[in-house]
Amino acid sequence: QVQLVETGGGLVQAGGSLRLSCAASGRTFSSGNMGWFRQAPGKEREFVAAINWSGGRIYYADSVKGRFTISRHNAKNTVYLQMSSLKPEDTAVYYCAASLRCSGGGCSQGDYDYWGQGTQVTVSS
Numbered sequence: 001q002v003q004l005v006e007t008g009g010g011l012v013q014a015g016g017s018l019r020l021s022c023a024a025s026g027r028t029f030s031s032g033n034m035g036w037f038r039q040a041p042g043k044e045r046e047f048v049a050a051i052n053w054s055g056g057r058i059y060y061a062d063s064v065k066g067r068f069t070i071s072r073h074n075a076k077n078t079v080y081l082q083m084s085s086l087k088p089e090d091t092a093v094y095y096c097a098a099s100l101r102c103s104g105g106g107c108s109q110g111d112y113d114y115w116g117q118g119t120q121v122t123v124s125s
Helices: none
Strands: 003-007 010-013 018-025 034-039 046-051 058-060 068-073 078-083 092-098 119-124
Touching: 003 092, 018 034, 018 092, 018 119, 034 068, 034 078, 046 068, 046 078, 058 068, 078 092
Parallel strands: 010 119
Antiparallel strands: 003 018, 018 078, 034 046, 034 092, 046 058, 068 078, 092 119
């Protein structure tokens, strides 16, 4: 059974940092993207960042560019999201996702095959 488990969420003051981790088990994701998405209360789930298998192609939403960094450790089957200079508008449930086939910047949410349960990030002002 494939599982993605996110950890590292919590409460932080504006300007602070958090590091999210997503550990995959049950299979190795050796071809497609792994990505992070988020959903704020009352809003649609939105793309945050994605990284391809080699780590050579990385994509960010404009709202997080320069503040968030995505990385992956393939030997550990884990993807990370380092979040810095956090703002109250970053408050959301953050989900990690893995795609078996889609790689690159054109992958939509529907291209991701597996999703984690989400971790809450709350940024206070």
